[in-house]
Amino acid sequence: MTALASRPQRSIKRRNDRTGERVLYGALAVLAAIVLAPYVVGIVYLLAAGAMRAGAFSQYAVPLQGVSGETGYRLLLSACMGFTLGYVVGLAPRAVLARGKSPRPRLAKALPRVLGLLGALTFALLLRDHMPRFLLTLPSETKAGGGVGPELFNSVLLAALSTLLSAPIGVGAALYLARFARAKRFVTLARAALDTLASLPSIIYGLFGFLLFVVMMNKGYSLFAGACSLALLNLPIMVAVSEESLRNVPRDLEDASLALGTSKVRTALFVSLPYAWPGILSAIVLSIGRVFAESAPLIMTAGTTVSRATAYSTDPLRGGESLAVHLWYVNSAGLAPDRDAVSAGTATVLLVLVIAVNAIATRLARFGGANGRGA
Amino acid sequence: MRTLQVTVLSCLVVFAGCDRSKPAPEGEAVGTTASTVGESRAVRASGSSALQPLVNAAKEKYEASHPKTSIEVSAGGSKKGLSDVASGAVDVGNSDIFAAADQKATLVDHKVAVVGFAVMANKGAFNEKVPALTKEQIGQIFTGAIKNWKEVGGASQAIAVINRAPGSGTRTVFGNAILGGDRFVESQTEDNSGQLVTKLKSTPGAISYLALSFAQDGLWVGGIVKDGKTIEPTEANITSGAYPIWSYEHMYTKGEAKGATKEFLDYVLGTEFQSSVLPGVKGFIPVAKMTASKDID
Amino acid sequence: MAAAARMLRGTNAQGGALRMAERVFRLTLGACATFAILATAAIFVYLARTGVSGIAQAGIGDLTTGTRWKPEAGSYGGLPLVIGTLATALGAVLLGGIGSILAALWAVELAPKWVRATYRRFMTVGVAIPSVVYGWLALVHLVPLLRSFAVGIYGPDAQVGGEGIAAASLLLGTMIAPTIVILSFDAIAQVPQSIRDASYALGVSRVKTGLFVVLPYVWRRLLLALFFGFGRAAGETMAVQMVIGGARKLPENLFRPTTTISAQVVMDMQNARPGTTESNVLYSMSLVLLLVSVLGVLATHLLSRKSKGAP
Numbered sequence: 001m002t003a004l005a006s007r008p009q010r011s012i013k014r015r016n017d018r019t020g021e022r023v024l025y026g027a028l029a030v031l032a033a034i035v036l037a038p039y040v041v042g043i044v045y046l047l048a049a050g051a052m053r054a055g056a057f058s059q060y061a062v063p064l065q066g067v068s069g070e071t072g073y074r075l076l077l078s079a080c081m082g083f084t085l086g087y088v089v090g091l092a093p094r095a096v097l098a099r100g101k102s103p104r105p106r107l108a109k110a111l112p113r114v115l116g117l118l119g120a121l122t123f124a125l126l127l128r129d130h131m132p133r134f135l136l137t138l139p140s141e142t143k144a145g146g147g148v149g150p151e152l153f154n155s156v157l158l159a160a161l162s163t164l165l166s167a168p169i170g171v172g173a174a175l176y177l178a179r180f181a182r183a184k185r186f187v188t189l190a191r192a193a194l195d196t197l198a199s200l201p202s203i204i205y206g207l208f209g210f211l212l213f214v215v216m217m218n219k220g221y222s223l224f225a226g227a228c229s230l231a232l233l234n235l236p237i238m239v240a241v242s243e244e245s246l247r248n249v250p251r252d253l254e255d256a257s258l259a260l261g262t263s264k265v266r267t268a269l270f271v272s273l274p275y276a277w278p279g280i281l282s283a284i285v286l287s288i289g290r291v292f293a294e295s296a297p298l299i300m301t302a303g304t305t306v307s308r309a310t311a312y313s314t315d316p317l318r319g320g321e322s323l324a325v326h327l328w329y330v331n332s333a334g335l336a337p338d339r340d341a342v343s344a345g346t347a348t349v350l351l352v353l354v355i356a357v358n359a360i361a362t363r364l365a366r367f368g369g370a371n372g373r374g375a
Numbered sequence: 376m377r378t379l380q381v382t383v384l385s386c387l388v389v390f391a392g393c394d395r396s397k398p399a400p401e402g403e404a405v406g407t408t409a410s411t412v413g414e415s416r417a418v419r420a421s422g423s424s425a426l427q428p429l430v431n432a433a434k435e436k437y438e439a440s441h442p443k444t445s446i447e448v449s450a451g452g453s454k455k456g457l458s459d460v461a462s463g464a465v466d467v468g469n470s471d472i473f474a475a476a477d478q479k480a481t482l483v484d485h486k487v488a489v490v491g492f493a494v495m496a497n498k499g500a501f502n503e504k505v506p507a508l509t510k511e512q513i514g515q516i517f518t519g520a521i522k523n524w525k526e527v528g529g530a531s532q533a534i535a536v537i538n539r540a541p542g543s544g545t546r547t548v549f550g551n552a553i554l555g556g557d558r559f560v561e562s563q564t565e566d567n568s569g570q571l572v573t574k575l576k577s578t579p580g581a582i583s584y585l586a587l588s589f590a591q592d593g594l595w596v597g598g599i600v601k602d603g604k605t606i607e608p609t610e611a612n613i614t615s616g617a618y619p620i621w622s623y624e625h626m627y628t629k630g631e632a633k634g635a636t637k638e639f640l641d642y643v644l645g646t647e648f649q650s651s652v653l654p655g656v657k658g659f660i661p662v663a664k665m666t667a668s669k670d671i672d
Numbered sequence: 673m674a675a676a677a678r679m680l681r682g683t684n685a686q687g688g689a690l691r692m693a694e695r696v697f698r699l700t701l702g703a704c705a706t707f708a709i710l711a712t713a714a715i716f717v718y719l720a721r722t723g724v725s726g727i728a729q730a731g732i733g734d735l736t737t738g739t740r741w742k743p744e745a746g747s748y749g750g751l752p753l754v755i756g757t758l759a760t761a762l763g764a765v766l767l768g769g770i771g772s773i774l775a776a777l778w779a780v781e782l783a784p785k786w787v788r789a790t791y792r793r794f795m796t797v798g799v800a801i802p803s804v805v806y807g808w809l810a811l812v813h814l815v816p817l818l819r820s821f822a823v824g825i826y827g828p829d830a831q832v833g834g835e836g837i838a839a840a841s842l843l844l845g846t847m848i849a850p851t852i853v854i855l856s857f858d859a860i861a862q863v864p865q866s867i868r869d870a871s872y873a874l875g876v877s878r879v880k881t882g883l884f885v886v887l888p889y890v891w892r893r894l895l896l897a898l899f900f901g902f903g904r905a906a907g908e909t910m911a912v913q914m915v916i917g918g919a920r921k922l923p924e925n926l927f928r929p930t931t932t933i934s935a936q937v938v939m940d941m942q943n944a945r946p947g948t949t950e951s952n953v954l955y956s957m958s959l960v961l962l963l964v965s966v967l968g969v970l971a972t973h974l975l976s977r978k979s980k981g982a983p
Contacts, residue, residue, distance in 0.1 A: 017877065024879040025782060032775035032783070035853065036791065038846050039798040042809060066442070141448055142431045172704030180698055181705070190705050193712040195972070199900075199965040200715070201907020203934045207941075207958055208715045211722065215946040220464050232711055239708065265694040293802035296909040296934070300941060303464075308445035309417040327804045328910050331811060333450040335427060335569050340812065347805045354800045454943040461945065522831065533829045540918070541744055542943035557744060563835055563929040564918030578819070578833065 043351065050348025053341050054134045061129035062136050069312030073153055077135060078128035079120040084356070086119025087112045134345050139306055139326065144338040148346055150311040154223065154320040155353075158302070159291040161227035161316055162234060167284055169231075170238025171273075177239070178246040179268050198236035205229040206297035213301060221303030221319030229297040234287035241286065245279025246272055282364040289357040292350060295324035304329045323350050416635040421449045422456015422469035423544050424568050425490055425586035426624045430469060432656045433643050444635050452566060453544025457482070460627050466636045468627040471544025471586075472672050482627040487643050488653060489660040491621040492549055493608040494597040495590065496582035497575050501525075501532035507598035507605040510619075513553050516582060519560030524580060537574060537583040540566035548622040549584040551672050584620075588658030610660055616667025623662065623669075716962070723959040726952030735956060741920040741931070743940060743950040750957055752922045756837070756932040757906050757961075760916070763841025764905035768849040769898045773887070776856035781882040792857055798850030807911030810843040815915055818842075822927035832927035835917035840932070843915055844908060848901035855897035859890040892975045899975075903968040907961055909934040933957050 064070055090112030097108040129136075133147060140146030173190070181187045206229060213225035249272045257267040273280075303319035310318040321329065327346045330339050420430060427448060434446040451459070453470040460468030461478055471490070474482045494513055496502060501524045508516070508527055515521040516534060525531040538559050539546040543566055550557040565571045568589055575581050576593050587608055590596045598607040599618065612618035632640050642648055649661045727735060730748040738749020779791040819834035826832045863886050871881040887894065917929020918939065937954045944951040 021877045021879050024883075028774055028778040028782060028879065031771055032778040032791070035771050035775040035849055036794060039794055039801075039850065042801075043797065046805065046809075141450070142427060169704045169707055172701045173708050176698075176701035176705040180701055186705075190709055192969075192973075193709040195969050196966065197708070197712050197715075199903055199969050199972075201903075201909070201934060201961050201965065203907065203909045203937060204715065204719065204958060204962065207937070207955060208718060210941070211718055211946075211955075220462075232715075235708060235711070263690070263694055265697050269697075289800050293800065295802070295804050296938060299910075299938065304451075305419070305421070305447060305449045307417055307419065307447050324802050324804045324910075327802075327808055328914070331567065331570065331808060331914060333424065333567050335424060335450065335567070337569065339569060343808050343812075347808060350802050350805055354802065355797060358797060358800055451942055458943060458945045523829065531829065533831050535831055535833060538919075540939065541742075542940075557742075561919045561921035562917075563833060577816070579828070 046344070046347050046351050050344035050346070050351075053345035054132055054348045054352075056132050056134070057127070058130050058133050062131070062133050065138060067138065067308055067311045069314075073149065073312045074128040074131065074136060075124050077152070078123040078131055081131070082119035082121070082123025082127070083116040084119075085123075087116035089119070090115035135349070138308065138311060139321075139342075140336055142335045144336060146336055146338075146342055148323060148326055148342075148349060150306040151321050151323045151326045151346070152349065153312055154302070154306075155292055155322040155324075157314065157316075157320075158223060158227055158230065158298070158322055159288045161223060162230040162291055163284055163288060165227060165231035166234045166238050166287060167280075170235055170283070171242050171280055173235075174239045174242035174246055175268055175273070178243050179272065180264070194236045194239055197232065198240075202233060202294055203296045205233050206300040208232075209297060209301035219317065221301065221305075222317045223302050223320055224316040226298045226302030226322075227316065229301050230291050230294060233294065233297065234290055237287055237290070238283050241283035242276070242280045245276035245283075248279070249275045278364050282361045285357055285361040285364060289354055289361070292322075292353050292357065293324060295322070295328055298322050298325050299328070304333075323353075416444045418444065418446045418467065418636050418639050419465040420446065420456075420467035420469055420626070421451050421459045421465045423453045423471045423624070424450040424566070425471050425492075425545055425588065426469040426488075426626075428588050429488055429624065429653065429656050429659050430626075430643075432652055433639075433648060436648070436652060437639060437642055441638070444639070446639060450567075452540055452542035453547070454542035457627060460629055463629065466628065466632075467640070468625075470625045470627060471622050472547045473623075473625065473670075474627060481629055483629075483631055485626045485628070485632075485640055485644060486623045486662050487626050488624040489613065489621055489662055489665055490624055490658055491587045491608050491610075491613045491618060491660070492545055492552075492584055493587055493590065493620065494582065495572075495575060495585050496595040496597065497577075497579055498593060498595040499532065499579055501530040501580065502595055503529070505529045505597075507600045507607075509600045510553060513597070513599070517554060517559050517584075519562075532580040535578055535581040536560055536562040537571060537578075537581055538562055538564050539571075539584070540564055542566075544622070545584060545586060548672055549620060552620040586658055588656070590658070610664075613660060614664050614666055622672060624659070719955055719958065719962065722952050722955040724956070726949065726954070726956035729949040730953050730956065735953070739922060741936065743944070743953065746949075748949075748953050750933075750960075752920055753931055753933045753936050753957055754960060755922060756916065756930045757934070759837050760840040760844055760912065760932055761902050761905040763837060764844030764848055765898055765902050766845075767841055768845030768847075769852055769901055772849045772852035773856045773894055773897070776853045777860060777882050777887060779853075780857055780860045781886065782878060792854065795850040795853045795857075799854065803847060803908060803911040804914075806843060806847050807914040810839060810846075810911070811914045814842060815839055818927065826925075826927070832925065833917070833929065834927070835915055835929045836923055836925075836927045837916075837930060838926040839915040840912050841926075843911055844905040847908065847911065848904050851904065852897045852901045855900065856894055859893035859897070860886055863889050896972055896975050899968050899971055903965055906964050907934060909938050913938060933961055 094108045094111045097111065135147060135152060136149050137145070137147030138150060139148060177187055177190055181190075209225050209229035213219055213228065214221060219225065253271055253275065254267055257271045258264070262270075302322065302325070304321050304325055305319060306321050307318070310320070323346055327343055327350070330336065330342050330346070336342060427450060430446070430448050434448065438444065438446060448469075453472050456465070456468035456470050457474050457478055459465045461481060468482070473479075474484070494508070505524070505528045512521065512527050516527070517536060519536070521527060522534055523531060524534060536559075538561075541557075546559070547557065550559060565574060565583070568585060571583055571585065572589055572591070572594065575583060596608065598605045599620075600606075606612050606618050608618050608620070613621045626640060626643070628636060628640070631637075649663065653659055653661050734748050735750040736754075737751055738747065739751050740747045740749040741752055779788055783791070815834035817834070818836075818839050819832075822832040822834065822838075823830070867885060867889055868881055871885045872878075876885070912932055913935035916931055916935055918931055918935070919929035920931050920936065923930040937958055940950065940954055944954060
């Protein structure tokens with residue numbers, strides 16, 4: 001009697017459980033979609049809004065603006081764009097060739113690179129004056145039609161300079177901490193210092209750089225000061241990722257080398273480092289991505305202006321505005337009437353740069369660590 | 376992820392329609408023979424955004440006739456301009472206000488123009504019938520005592536005060552003239568004049584203060600009512616001193632101006648610029664025309 | 673024994689020079705590691721020195737409890753700045769943190785496999801997007817939306833607008849969400865399958881297992897992620913400066929303009945002359961930020977030490 005009475009109740013309970021489960025599942029799925037939506041919408045919007053300004057190739061050649069170094073900049077820019085386009089175009093046939101009936105692995109692998117080189121040459125020789133005007137011209141304070149040529153150049157130059165500073169020190173420190181350090185207290189101290197550096201707000205680096213370079217050394221705004229601040233900012237990432245790559249080097253490999261009589265130093269240099277190199281490379285690429293994105297440290301160390309005389313010069317002691325800083329400046333202090341279009345264009349250029357950097361980093365990361373080299 | 380990058384990059388290429396516009400000969404430097412640029416000289420200026428339209432007009436004319444010199448102007452506010460020129464970061468500091476007492480020792484003043492400032496607000500049904508306000512009313516609005524347009528004769532609409540940044544010369548001049556000091560109510564700050572104009576046009580009830588060079592049809596520009604008469608911010612009223620909110624536009628240099636800087640300043644202060652170009656730039660008055668004068672703000 | 677040791681050290685004729693070179697190399701590497709320590713110390717020392725002189729000049733009482741921040745008038749009430757920073761950071765974690773963790777849970781546990789990888793990839797792009805881009809998008813799109821929203825709630829006569837803590841919190845929440853998603857993602861993915869299996873074996877449904885078994889298992893790492901997000905939100909400068917309004921006072925509600933420490937420092941730094949009280953006080957306020965990040969690091973260490981199953 002009791003069994004008959006309880007059975008319907010239990011099945012109702014199970015049905016309710018399943019409905020309850022489905023409701024919860026649905027709620028979580030909706031939440032996840034809500035969390036994802038802004039980024040998808042944002043990326044699409046940015047590309048659409050800014051692409052017209054930033055991506056419009058000019059039918060008529062953009063005249064040189066009489067800034068020294070401009071030709072060099074145009075060559076570099078067009079070569080890079082050409083290479084990227086050629087490479088991307090070559091990826092599709094590569095996939096096809098690699099899977100076809102008679103796969104030709106060597107041709108398939110070389111195709112993107114060859115096409116990239118072809119693209120670079122074509123663009124550099126023929127199209128360099130037809131690049132999007134936005135990327136070739138100087139910014140304008142008060143008139144419409146300004147571009148971000150010098151800002152793009154400055155961003156890349158800053159990335160190069162800060163990597164030159166942070167990579168050797170970072171990899172060296174990582175090598176020491178991973179393989180050579182003996183005093184445990186030193187290692188703990190170093191780790192704590194790096195953790196602290198990693199968690200500092202970026203404005204602190206700006207303040208420090210300002211205090212050290214602009215005020216104390218009285219050098220005014222300079223790219224060098226900006227590069228130093230950014231190098232400090234990136235140091236923790238460099239050390240952390242490099243250390244992890246070095247730790248992932250299999251012990252047997254190093255032991256074999258040591259057993260053959262190689263000293264610890266030579267082992268580290270010629271066995272561990274090459275093995276960990278792809279991981280280290282991805283750390284470098286990640287820090288480059290960070291350089292493109294930072295603005296607060298640069299406002300106080302590299303300044304917010306672009307000078308016609310030094311727009312494309314490689315002298316690190318001159319000040320210069322980077323892309324991210326330009327985006328902020330145009331919205332906070334600039335008087336150009338086409339502020340929205342310029343902002344959209346700058347944001348798109350930044351986004352494309354950042355996505356490209358990410359893509360390179362993921363590609364490199366696939367090589368590193370346990371996969372071994374050339375995988 | 377590769378597919379994502381490929382899609383993204385290809386979208387960029389697809390979106391990039393051809394830019395078919397002919398590049399206008401923008402009066403840019405005759406430097407299409409770019410190879411002779413090596414020796415260009417630069418004059419760097421920064422500071423007041425109110426002065427910027429005038430400096431830009433001067434820059435265009437000057438660079439056209441002196442292709443080897445480039446004038447670089449950036450904004451940031453009068454106080455930033457003063458501090459930049461004092462520290463040597465720029466050659467010329469543009470300022471709406473006199474330099475501070477301790478800066479006066481090292482900085483040399485060049486008064487290049489006079490500019491008037493006015494109250495500007497969002498134009499709407501609520502202030503159609505209110506063309507001007509008394510000095511007291513303006514003061515009370517900006518100290519926060521008056522919070523609604525209906526209290527000054529218009530329809531009911533909340534007043535949204537938008538201030539300038541503390542480093543702005545416009546703020547100092549306006550504060551001294553109307554409030555007797557910097558006694559503004561703490562509210563939303565917007566220092567970018569262009570952005571400010573946009574906000575004034577789009578935010579109902581918004582009110583702020585700007586240089587007259589930014590006055591335009593879409594904005595409510597207020598005169599000052601004194602003794603029953605409305606004093607509009609016109610050139611005549613400013614030169615006679617009847618309209619109280621004005622200031623000199625200073626271009627400060629650290630010590631006497633030298634080299635390219637001196638040549639540029641001589642040009643800006645010269646008769647050619649002052650009598651033929653300056654009057655054409657909206658909102659600026661030559662110093663020579665002023666009957667009124669002042670030594671401090 | 674000695675022979676073996678000699679063998680291990682390398683036995684070529686240039687042994688002496690080689691060992692010297694190697695010692696130099698080791699020293700250089702050690703110097704690199706020491707540099708990291710010295711750099712951290714230098715940052716703290718320089719900032720603390722300037723900051724402390726700022727505190728001395730302005731008075732710690734005024735800095736911590738004063739409500740009027742008016743450097744041009746000599747008033748350095750830092751309370752609005754600190755409250756602004758804390759409120760926006762807290763709002764960011766509340767809005768962006770909890771949702772991110774749950775979203776990560778769904779992505780790892782409950783979603784189809786192809787969704788999982790794509791979700792994580794989108795989030796890695798989201799992490800890399802520059803903060804000024806977020807700020808600009810918020811300025812152009814979010815602020816007008818919030819203004820209509822605020823006027824809708826408070827009525828047209830209220831002095832509310834789009835800029836304020838609400839805008840900043842939403843913006844910061846969007847900025848830190850990808851980081852928190854990825855950190856939670858990794859934490860949840862590393863939960864041993866045996867834990868889940870035990871729960872399934874007891875008859876608990878998948879969703880409930882995820883919510884009540886897996887999440888509590890990694891609560892330390894999730895809390896770490898939230899701390900990390902809080903730190904990042906508190907330190908964010910440029911994006912916040914674009915949407916917070918810049919009024920140097922305590923706001924009456926979420927839709928009134930106010931300011932944060934980092935936004936105010938960056939704005940005032942442009943005008944302040946180095947060496948003056950105004951400049952030093954900015955360093956003093958950034959000491960607060962330093963303090964917050966140091967506390968965060970300590971919390972991280974405490975949590976990590978006791979964390980189970982996490983390298």
